Each structure stands twice: as structure tokens, then as C-alpha cells.
Amino acid sequence: MGLSPRASEPVHHFDALRLKDEILAMVAHELHGPLTPLQFAADLIRRTSADRPEVLRSVDMIDRQITQIARLAEDLMDAVRVERGALRVTKVQVDVVAVLAAPLTAAAVAAARRKQTLTVQIADRTLRVDCDAVRLAQAVNNLLHNALKYTPEYGCITVKVLADHNELVLSVKDDGMGISDSHMPHIYELFAQASRTIGACAGGLGVGLAVVKAVAESHGGTVSAFSAGPGTGSEFTLRLPIVVDQCATRQPA
Template identity: 40%
Template sequence: MQAHKTETGTSDALAELAGANELEIYRRIFYASPDYIAFSRLSDGCFIDVNPGFERMLGFRREDVIGKTSYEVGIWPESGADQRKEYARKLLQERAVRDYPGHLRTARGTIIDVEASANIVQVHGEELLIAIVRDVTERNRATAALHEADRRKDEFLAMLAHELRNPIAPISMAAQLLMGAPGDEVRVRQISQVIARQVGHMVNLVDDLLDVSRVTRGLVALEQHALDLNALLPDAVEQVRPLMDARRHTLVVQPSAEPACICADRLRIVQIAANLLTNAAKYTPEGGHVTLAVRLLAQHVELTVSDNGIGIAPELLPRVFDLFTQAERSPDRSQGGLGLGLALVKSLTELHKGTVAADSGGIGQGSVFSVRLPRLDIPIVIAGAALQPPAAALPARALRILLVDDNVDAADTLAAYLSGLGHEVDVRYDARSALDLLDAGLPDAGIFDIGLPEIDGCALARQLRARPGGRACRLLALSGYGQDRDQEDARRAGFDRYFVKPLDTGSLAALLAQWAV
């Protein structure tokens, strides 16, 4: 019945439209169109009529336009004369144009982007120009923004490739040197330190990328407590001290005279301060001066990092906190980085209901970054002592561990580390051979790579849990993926803990020591 009503209604409408004369159809389109429609005489250029879309788009009243030319109304901006001449030439030659780009001035004086379609027609022996004009300002802005984002993405990928190649090169060379110095303990120790430093650099890059992803998707949960911001400054300074020392910077720390009370996540506030200090160190030439200061305001606590470095160009200043934005690199590429640090500062500050700002006198004039956080009016706060990494505790007893990883080098080096802690380790490089080993008995603990071929780590964990006594085995997942859904999948498969590669060996040793009690 409803379909019949719909068909009948459509038929009635079509019949009504067919019965209307062309003038009536035109009038309906003329008044309903959101675009500007205007009729003008070709002989003198005067407007004969304009529709409500004209009034809405340009802000001129119909009665003020009729009988005047477009130049007398003033809709043409001074710029773009060549484009208008080409438009007129094409129109007179072809008697029609389609989607011709241009610019118009509104009654308010603003310039908008438009696309014009026009035809020359004869009515009662007189040539008239019918123009239909569409405002494409917002569309053009969106397109330009997409192109800019695409350009910055390409620049970011190029920077990422460069930043990853930097640590990979010394790691590769160190591996070759290790093969040539098996008995030289001093040399092996030096090379191992190089590898550890470079791996740490890569981990920091990956952590920054993951942090940006989590923050932009709203997945960061803050653990907020009452804190004295002054007490967090040493933690931030400790993180950036090696970079400051390497570039021979003078760092001055100026805490506030009274407690700077805030309600915040201590780790994230340290991250904000450390990122600002790192940014200052990267963009301040050797021997420069950096100041970290805390100031108390009426309603806020202000953290500032100022430097006498290369400064910020005026055109970059409004975008300095945008994702992947980075100042021009120096010839020696000393700044480095991926342009993520300041974007994280802004996102994390806003999560704390704060604001962030940047200021600079221009190129060569240094810069000042300021973070303002809501101030707590309380006299006593929790101390912000630095977190210490868990110590590599010796186990109370040796665990029988089944280690499964298809990366042979990763499996063998981890097995060597675990054996050094006193555990008994069986290594398998695929899930099928691990299942064969389980037929002979279950281990005390299993460490499974998630991305195994054929049977992945989660499937292996489910099969182990399904065996008699499988619930008593402790399981730890290893993966290069660290998103929440990956960890939730592993938890449902039966894993007790989830470690993201590269593995924090201190945390692993402490966990195994707990399991061995």
C-alpha cells in the first residue's frame, strides 16, 4: 500500500511538472537554487535579475543590483584581471563556459573562490547572459589541506626512513665487528654498548609513534594525583641530560619558590617537560643556553622552556604543534627526530585540561614554549620521584621455560639471557614442534611470539591451556604490536602477561622471579 502511495505521489508530481510551462519550471529552479543565478544583458552588462542565492552568497540586495553592471556593484576583486579577460574571451567565442574558476568580492569585502557556468542565449531578439556561480571556497580549502597533509606525510615517511637507518647502520656494523672479536671481552663490551644505545634510540622512535596513535585516538588513560610540578623537573632533566651534555648546552632549572600544585599523571607531565627540553636541545646550536622554569599564576601553574636557538619562522609558528611539523633541518641533520614531540606535548597538555603556546622573535631569535595547567589550591602533594626500572632479580627457583619464536636470532639470544638467570629453557622455532614437546610434559612457563607461521602464538596458547594441567602454566606473549586490541586478543587466548618488542629484559627478569616464588 505504501509503495502504491509513493508511485501515485511521484506520478502526480511528474504530471504537474509536465503541465507547467517552461517559465514556471525556471522560476522554481531560480528561487530554490543555493547557487548564484543571474541574468544580464550582453549589450551593456547590466543585471536584469538575480536570485536569492546571489543575495546569500555575496550579501548584495537584489534591488541594489538590478540595472547595474557587475563592475558598478563591485563584485570583482582587483586581482584576477587576466582570468576575467580569458573568461570573457572564452564566453564570447564559444557562447558557453563550464565550471570556470575565479574569485568574487562579497558585500563584506571578503574574497571567495567560485566556479562559474554561463550561456549566451537569445530572448526576443536580445542576447542575454545566464550565469550560475557556485561558492567553492570551503571545498578548495579542504583540498589544499589534504594536499598539505599529503605533503607532510611524505616528508614524515622520508624522515622516518632516515631516522631508522641511523641506528640500523651502527647495529649492522657492530654485528660484523662482534663476529671478528669473539675473545676480546673489552671490545665485545664496547660493541654491545653501541648496540644497546642504538636499540634504545629505535625503541624511543617506536614509542613516540605509538603514543601519537594512542593519544589521537583517545586511548590514553591518565592516572592523576596531586603533584608538585617542581618535583618532576629532575626526572625530565635526567632524560635529556645526555643530549644537553653532548651539545655542550647550559641548562638552568628555575623551580617556583612555593609548591606548584597540579592534579596530573606524573609520567605524562615528565614526558611533556622532557619533550620540550629535547626540542630545545635539538634546535639550539652547540654551547647554547636553555632554561626550564616553573611559575605560579592565579589559576594556573606555568612550565616554560626557553632557549637561544635557531628560533621559529613566523609562517611555521601557527603550525608548530601540528603532527609531523618540523623546522628546516640543518646541513648536518643535527636536529633529527620525526616532528612528533611537540604534537604529543599539545595532546597530553590538553588531556590535562591545559593549554600550550609557542613564541619566537623569528629566525635566530630563540624560542619559548609555555604549558599552563590548572592549579590546585592545596599545600601538600605527593612527591614526584623518578621511576626506577625493575631490577633483574635472581629467581627463587629455576623455571622450566618453553620459548617459541620463529626469529632464530631473537629466540637464541633470549634463551641465552634466560639461561644466564638460572632458568631451564627449551627453544622451538615453530608451534608444531612446540606442541610435540608439550606431549612430553608441560613447562612451568611459556614465552610465545604471537606472529608465528601456520599456528600463531594465540592458537598455541589456547591448545596448551586445553591440555590437562594447562591452567597452571604461566604464559607470556611477545609481539611487535602493542595496541589494546592486540593485548585483549592475547588475554582471551590465555596469556598472563603481554610484552611488546623489543623486550625489556629487566621487567622480564623481575616477572619470572615472581613466578618462581
């Protein structure tokens, strides 16, 4: 006796999801392939053209495009991992400031290029969390990337890192495009796009915030967003459990 169309729908739905994941993973792999030889060629051209500014400007453009393609490939792979609930994390105790060094340095360079003001405020104490350092850096980088993208030239971005009792609180606030009430419930969805586009025109696929949420939850934390509406800027706050607060646990002399 054959199955009715209704009974077979879940099977077809599962097959479609699996096929989509396989396609995304395959595309990400194919995008990664050419990047190493392209980067090698760009580095070679740069070394042999130190006295030719016009060539160096072209190589800088090539570097930026390589970086965008690499980000696209990583976004695709992370999209597959997030949908499967398979975002890999390996936790160790780390110094938060050490983890943030690379993302903040990169953000400072990007902000200077866009004539933006980046202000960083970090608690005057050593904060340690039990986390995957690579994933935490990725989550913070994604938040900074969004702030940089959606803040105009001469705009301001403020990063605060502090302790709230037993939680690490990291916030990224900007005075950029803001987020509408209608879009706010969807900002952590994969490939989310609206008037505040988390999409391709801003240099990504709308995967960044979904990854931030997945990283936060995989570490027993949360991420939240606030915006008073379009044109008012936005603030994202990442909270993670603190495992060691050396200032708080230091014994008096």
C-alpha cells in the first residue's frame, strides 16, 4: 500500500534540508580552494612592485576581495553548522583581553579607514572565562563587523567589557543605521535581510549574528540587541559566565 502525499512530506522535507546543507558545504569548499594560490600571487606581486604605487593599490584591492571571499566561505560553512546544531567548541580557561586583542586591533584599523571613532573600555581587572577562544573571537569580530558596516563615516562605535557579578558583559554600541521593530525579531535568523541588511550588499550573507547567538548559547551565555529604531544606532550585548575574577578572589595582604 502506497504512502499518501501527506505522509511522505516529512521525508521530502528532510531530504531537501540535507541537500541544501550538502550544497552549501560544497560551495564553501570550492570557494576556499583558489584562495591560497591567489593570496600567494598577490604577495609575490607586492614584493616585486614595492616601487610602483599603482600596482600596490591594485594588490590591496585584490587582498580585500580575497578577504571577502574567505568570509563568504566561512559564512556558508557556519550556516551549515548552525542549522545542524553542530557548531564545534573546545573550551579552556582564557584571559578575555587576550582573546579580544586580534578582533579589536582589526576593528581599529577598519574604523580608521572609514574615519570612524572606535572607543574601547575594559574593566580594570583580569577576567577569565571557560570558552573556545577561536569561537569567542569570531563572535566578537562578527559584532564589530556589523557595527563597522552599518555605521557611516565619522560615526562612533563603543566597545565595553566589564563584569556584572558572575557574568562577563561585552557590549558593542554604534550610532549607525539602527534596527526597525519589525526586523528586530529576525536578526539572529540565517540569511536575515531587511532595511538594515545583514546580507550580501554589506559584505556577508546574514550569518554573522546567527553565529554569535550559537556561540553564546554553546557557552551558557546570551546575546541581546537594542535599538530605538532606524537611524538611532544599535547595541549588542554578549553575556558569558565568568569562571575566575582574580580581582574579586585576591586575598588581602
